[in-house]
Amino acid sequence: MAAVRRIVVIGGGIVGLATARELSRRGDEVVVLEKEGRWAAHQTGHNSNVVHAGLYYRPGSLKARMSVAGNASIVAYAREHGVPVEVCGKLVVATSEEEVPRLRALAERASRNGVPARMVSVAEAREHEPEVSCVAALRVESTGIIDFPAVCAAMVRELTAAGADLRTNSPALAIRTRAGRVEVATPSGVVRGDALVNCAGLHSDRVARMAGLEPEARIVPFRGEYYELRPERRSLVRGLIYPVPDPTLPFLGVHLTRMLDGSVHAGPNAVLALSREGYRWGDVSAGDVAEVLRFPGTWRLARKYAYPTGLAEVLRSLSKRRFAESLARLVPAVGEADLVRAEAGVRAQAMRRDGSLVDDFLVQEAPGQVHVLNAPSPAATGSLEIGAHVAGLVR
Ligand SMILES: Cc1cc2nc3c(=O)[nH]c(=O)nc-3n(C[C@H](O)[C@H](O)[C@H](O)COP(=O)(O)OP(=O)(O)OC[C@H]3O[C@@H](n4cnc5c(N)ncnc54)[C@H](O)[C@@H]3O)c2cc1C
Numbered sequence: 001m002a003a004v005r006r007i008v009v010i011g012g013g014i015v016g017l018a019t020a021r022e023l024s025r026r027g028d029e030v031v032v033l034e035k036e037g038r039w040a041a042h043q044t045g046h047n048s049n050v051v052h053a054g055l056y057y058r059p060g061s062l063k064a065r066m067s068v069a070g071n072a073s074i075v076a077y078a079r080e081h082g083v084p085v086e087v088c089g090k091l092v093v094a095t096s097e098e099e100v101p102r103l104r105a106l107a108e109r110a111s112r113n114g115v116p117a118r119m120v121s122v123a124e125a126r127e128h129e130p131e132v133s134c135v136a137a138l139r140v141e142s143t144g145i146i147d148f149p150a151v152c153a154a155m156v157r158e159l160t161a162a163g164a165d166l167r168t169n170s171p172a173l174a175i176r177t178r179a180g181r182v183e184v185a186t187p188s189g190v191v192r193g194d195a196l197v198n199c200a201g202l203h204s205d206r207v208a209r210m211a212g213l214e215p216e217a218r219i220v221p222f223r224g225e226y227y228e229l230r231p232e233r234r235s236l237v238r239g240l241i242y243p244v245p246d247p248t249l250p251f252l253g254v255h256l257t258r259m260l261d262g263s264v265h266a267g268p269n270a271v272l273a274l275s276r277e278g279y280r281w282g283d284v285s286a287g288d289v290a291e292v293l294r295f296p297g298t299w300r301l302a303r304k305y306a307y308p309t310g311l312a313e314v315l316r317s318l319s320k321r322r323f324a325e326s327l328a329r330l331v332p333a334v335g336e337a338d339l340v341r342a343e344a345g346v347r348a349q350a351m352r353r354d355g356s357l358v359d360d361f362l363v364q365e366a367p368g369q370v371h372v373l374n375a376p377s378p379a380a381t382g383s384l385e386i387g388a389h390v391a392g393l394v395r
Contacts, residue, residue: 004029007394008184008193010172010207012036013044014148014380015372016199017155018387023197024162026391031191032164033184035171040152042277043201044380046345047224048257048265051075051085051144052378055092055110055117056245056252062361063378064113066389070382071142077384078146081154084260087144090240091125093134095329099244100136106244107138116141131236131331143240145260148380167191172200175211182211182368195394198371202276202348208364208371215373217350217358218295221276221288222251224268224347225317227339229256236338237264241330249309250349250357250376254326256334265342266327266334271317272310279344281317300355350374363390370394 005028009020012034020030036042051074054067078085094103103119110117117140125137159166167186174185175196182196200207208215229236242255251270258264272292275285292298302310316322324336350358350373361382362374370393372386379386 005195006031006193007195007197008033008182008191009197009199010184011199011201011204012039012166012168013042013199013201014040014152014383015201015375015386016197017152017159018383019197019199019390020159020164021155022387022391023394024159024164028394030159030164031193032159032166033170033172033186033191034168037169039156039168040149043345043348044152045149046279046343047148047377047380048268049146049148049259050240050257050381051087051146052381053110053115053117053140053142054113054378055106055115055140057113058359059109059112061359062389063359063382066361066382066385067378068113068115070378070385071144073384074146074151074381075144077154078151083147083150083154085144085146086260087142088239088258089128089139089141090143090242091128091132092138092140092242092244093125093132093330094136094244095134097135102244102247103136103138110138110140129238129241129331131333132241133330133332145240145258147260151383172207172210175207177212177368180368194368196369197390197394198369199375201375202346204348204371204373205350208373211366211369211371213364213366213369213371215364215371217352217362217373218297219276219348220292220298220301220351221273221278222270222347222349223273223278223344224251224270225344226265226267226342227320227323228342229264229266229334230338230340233334233338234262234264236331236333243330250359252377254323256327256330266323266339267342268345269313269316269323270347271313273346277346279346295351295353297351297353297355301351301357304355347376348374349376361386363393365393368395
């Protein structure tokens with residue numbers, strides 16, 4: 001009988017926990033190291049909580065395959081484990097004639113990805129969302145809303161029951177491999193294992209370098225800021241209303257999302273964060289900024305996006321009026337006075353030296369190591385699929 005392997009997983013977000021769960025199901029012993037005092041403390045606990053359908057992504061890409069499969073698997077997981085989830089569908093709306101060809105292209109992509117989506121008349125769009133303004137709309141049935149931190153809590157319960165070694169307040173400080181084994185230094189001692197999995201999100205490139213790898217991309221933190229509709233204005237939005245995305249950007253554009261608790265979130269925008277965990281403009285890390293500025297890709301990215309796209313995003317971040325104007329394109333009744341600031345999130349987006357943003361999920365292997373180096377949206381939706389994929393790579 002093969003000896004039981006002991007795998008060290010760094011990162012207690014949804015990708016790390018889903019990978020640990022899958023390894024444990026396959027018979028491995030797992031140790032999960034999370035630097036914060038709780039699970040899902042970063043991207044997983046600061047997102048839109050949308051179960052994406054998979055319509056946006058290049059057919060055949062990991063994102064397309066894992067979001068379509070993940071849409072079904074995460075909903076089934078939530079139902080099985082008593083996690084709140086609702087498959088409410090969404091509308092993507094073209095607000096001008098020039099957006100209509102892009103909306104049709106999106107419908108075509110959805111169909112190639114096997115996503116149930118159809119163009120609907122303006123009248124039908126208004127049956128779903130009476131306050132929406134559009135010239136054309138795409139209705140997507142399989143989009144849902146969920147509580148991703150509650151999914152993580154369920155995974156932690158499963159892992160605990162299976163005897164996994166789960167450690168919060170345990171940052172990985174240094175990593176070395178010796179005689180085919182991995183050793184991870186933490187403040188409370190060295191953790192040893194037969195293999196290492198890096199799911200460190202915003203720090204995944206740093207953890208990879210700690211382990212001796214030169215990752216092909218760097219993480220650039222993009223903050224996504226949200227507002228909430230005042231409770232008395234929530235009735236303006238029944239479900240999820242998205243704009244037609246700009247195909248040159250990896251973000252979906254500010255949208256309106258009804259959450260499971262009935263609140264309506266508006267956002268997220270996308271501005272460069274001045275710290276890897278920079279949830280506010282005031283969160284500045286000189287080291288993080290210097291690192292971003294030293295990386296050649298940053299300057300190439302800036303030449304491409306700083307003007308007018310980047311500037312417009314910064315202005316909208318600083319001006320509630322501009323934010324409200326973006327939302328009013330979707331729902332004209334939304335005004336500045338209806339919005340209250342809500343908590344922001346920071347996306348870990350990988351960028352190559354040539355300044356291109358890594359579009360797909362990126363997983364890099366080394367002997368005894370697997371590194372998840374780009375897992376932005378829809379990675380929470382696809383987490384069970386990513387976990388199975390990564391667990392399969394651990395040797
Ligand atoms: C604003 C926003 C909106 C989004 N909306 C959606 C959405 O609606 N639907 C969707 O599917 N996806 C969405 N996403 C994407 C989704 O949140 C992420 O893809 C997903 O949470 C990534 O999970 P993760 O485990 O890789 O990262 P994280 O959740 O960031 O987890 C990484 C963990 O690693 C830990 N860590 C880092 N360094 C170390 C170290 N040295 N030692 C130990 N631990 C370490 C961190 O503390 C962190 O807890 C959104 C993201 C953002 C930011």
